[in-house]
Amino acid sequence: MAALKTTLAAVAAFAGTTAAHGFVSGFVTDGTWNQGFLLDYYYLLVNTGSMPDIASWYAENLDSGFVSPDMYQTSDINCHINSEPGVLTSSVEAGGTVEFQWTEWPHGIGPVLTYVAACGGDCADADKTALEWVKIDEAGIDYDTQVWAAQDLIDNNNTWATAVPSSLASGNYVFRHEIIALHGGGSENGAQNYPQCINIEITGSGTDSPSGTLGIELYGADDPGILFNPYVTVTDYVIPGPALYAPSSGSGSDSGSDDSTTTTTTTTTSSAATTSATSEAAETTTTAAPTTASATSTTTTTSSSAAANTTTTASSGDTVALYGQCGGIGHAGSTTCAEAWRDEEVSEQGRQDDDDDDDDEEEEEEEEGGEEECHETGGLLG
Ligand SMILES: *[C@@H]1O[C@H](CO)[C@@H](O)[C@H](O)[C@H]1NC(C)=O
Ligand SMILES: *[C@@H]1O[C@H](CO)[C@@H](O)[C@H](O)[C@H]1NC(C)=O
Secondary structure, three states, rough: HHHHHHHHHHHHHHHHHHHOOOOOOEEEEOOOOEEEOOOOHHHHHHHHOOOEEEEEEEEOOOOOOEOHHHOOOOOHHHHOOEEEOOOOOEEEOOEEEEEEEOOOOOOOOOOOOEEOOOOOOOHHHHHHHHHHHEEEEEEEEEOOOOOOHHHHHHHHHOOOEEOOOEEEEEEEEEEEEEEOOOOOOOOOOOEEEEEEEEEEEEEEOOEEEEOOEEHHHHOOOOOOOOOHHHHHHHOOOOOHHHHHOOOOOOOOOOOOOOOOOOOOOOOOOHHHHHHHHHHHHHHOOOOOOOOOHHHHHHHHOOOOOOHHHHHHOOOOOOOOOOOOOOOOOOOOOOOOOOHHHHHHOOHHHHOOOOOOOOOHHHHHHHHHHOOOOOOOOOOOOO
């Protein structure tokens, strides 16, 4: 218990100042700000048995971490680790806008997507494994500027705005907003999905109730837009997931106005479908990637205070250097993490020593109060 309380204090302080990776800490529906799920709510729940009532979903991504491709066929891909529905529901008018406010976002490489799934009732009772996701917004990379949607998000105050198609039938939906970070995407299991879910009622006179895709069927680890080396001039990027929703004709009074570029924050449009003739780039650039991430091979580069720049220097498509410390109190360096965080427990009690990963950096982080480190114990990431 003492360890947990120390951790709570540390995380609370941490949340107020800076953040590693990220999550949606707030969202705006038609101009109204709403509270997002904060990481310290987890500790509040552990320590007090309750947390604030919000529309955002609870999740145990305790280091603001991610869902990796080897978890795509688990329920965690829906709304992040061990997620549970929010108890409240926000509201937006069909044709209106939902703005997702991320904490300071460190990864400028990767697509941004937003899905909705009808709950057929109160979304507080939603079964995530039964939700069928309809993609209403997607953005990949601008081929002219080579700027990814994730960078647009960063440049827009870490915020992404999704227009709600006016044709969608009114009712309760779970909105699933997601960044897929691809800085390590050239390696097997190197992509990082950051799904964030919120209960939002869509109001209005739309009538379209499109069928969707179960979470476990959204992505495959070898999808061309997932296993993808971004360190090339990208000429054809296939945005992952099912096809973008297009209003069926005649549904809604002004359907058709929302089916092109559905955000106000990005210049990126999805043109993958129109350039399929040149689609070999993605395939060929991934072949140089190392086979699998291996825990034992990762400790060769444990001290990496200069890790902040490793992603931009790895332009060959070969193994990308590993990251060092990627977060923690007072940490000013890179916030880009490898995936080993999932193996860490909340308290120090549950920690398992990696046989060859007992360097000073880790000791130091433990003393700092159990902030979930996510450095290089597990992966080959760029
Ligand atoms: C940037 O986003 C934060 C919330 O994440 C908000 O509080 C702040 O007002 C925004 N700043 C600007 C200039 O829009
Ligand atoms: C990283 O790159 C930026 C510019 O791209 C540079 O200003 C900075 O000094 C570099 N940092 C390190 C640690 O090399």
